[in-house]
Amino acid sequence: MTQHISDTVISKTLISKALIAADYNPTHDAMLQRTLERIALKKEQGLRTPDELWIVDHNDVYTLGQAGKEEHILRQTTTPIIKTDRGGQVTWHGHGQLVIYWLFDLHSLGWSVRHLVSHAEQAIEDVVNDCLKNHPLATTTNISAHARRDAPGVYLYANYADIIDNNDIANNDIDKNANEPNDDAIMIGKIASLGFKIKHGFSYHGIALNIDCDLAAFNAINPCGYAGMQMLRLSDFTAMSAQLADALNYEQVTQKLIDNIAQRHGGLIELRAIAPKS
Template identity: 75%
Template sequence: MQNATQLLNDTLISKSLSAADYVPTLDAMLSRTLARIDLKKQQGLRTPDELWIVDHNDVYTLGQAGKEEHILQRTNTPIIKTDRGGQVTWHGHGQLVVYWLFDLDSLKWSVRNLVSHAEQAIEDIINDCLHSASLPNTANISAHARRDAPGVYLYADASAADNDANTDTNNLSFDSTIMLGKMASLGFKIKHGFSYHGIAINLNCDLSAFNAINPCGYAGMQMLRLSDFVTMQKEPAAQTMQPISESLSYETITQKLIDNIAKRHAGLIELRAITPK
């Protein structure tokens, strides 16, 4: 497991982990959170918040209240019981996982604020990618969160199917849309005002791993990946002559997301009104 740390601003750092096994990562994340809680309680210190960008080895994780019945088939992939919210999901290569180790009280964020910032950051990045590098026949597709089911989903605007005009994805009417499936999941744990765990976005992963579970506890939920809707480099480090507007990589999408989250953390991006769906 390799890791690299980057200072994003005075109160936020990012840490990258590659080929990371789940249990050691969870143990390290919990240990860091408990240490930060202790420093704040005992010495009144505000430590920098952390974004952990993780490339996980294949694993199924079951949330704290997760039900075994949502595991439909046992495979060679380990199943780990964890302390986050939510049901069962899969993590693995080609999926972008970001853990948010934030001091919510210092940020003056509620848990709802945290969830909304996470969902809206994902919406921003997916919609930006769809706009800049979408494949033919995907111009009317956009990403949105739902009130009734945490995560971010892709919707097709049926009313605009025959139009070439751009769709304003922030003001999309859900009356004329069709939900295609889910592209990103989220689940957090809050301990003494500190968050950990986070979000997972399917970029160019093998979606067949989701066939063995009811993703996030929803039977029949169609899972999606971004590479089926935009032009992505097949290998993360591959060299390409295509301009970035035509070809996206795992790294460029990751950096877009980190930049967006950092701006939200600094108060430079405010929350939008929450979608009615």
């Protein structure tokens, strides 16, 4: 049963909601209902309602996107499989994974769908790279997080060297190449997934970052439709502990991500150039 913990006012135009032990269907239904309410208020009364971040700890579930192919479910388990209306293929949600749903009015923000996706990927990059830099394990000092143009989400690479075109920076051209891996870069696997639904300019669904979840759940599927994709979790690359003062914990990572998204929502963090297809 879903437990609604708290609402937090982040700014005049953004609030967050915390949900734990959240069953998928009632959470999705509530998210869709809230989106429809906001659409109606804007169309009928011209009201701009605050955008919302839903911070969700889901009970174990596999979700299959709108165009999802059941062939990517490799075997049946006791975990429920639910068809949903987001983009993308099949994925898993469960405890130890941070899910954040972005209920945003894109038109009021002046964002395109591409902006939404890029802000989501870059927020994850920022937070994961900050964690890797400031709380690394001894063997992970050459690991960094990056998005890819050919496969939505965020991935960990070893020996990744950024190649930035100064003309792109000067022109603020977010569609040109940046964050391009060098020839020695090795993609280790995927640490975060994303999938959105846009309805009348309003977004819902969002992102999922593996923090300290049991990755075995992904063995029963082709994650996001990619056969053999290695799924990763942050706790295997950073020092994480609820007891050690110098270590990260789940709550700290969550707050870092909320803060980064809120700054982007408020226009305080601009998009970097988007990674090229690789």
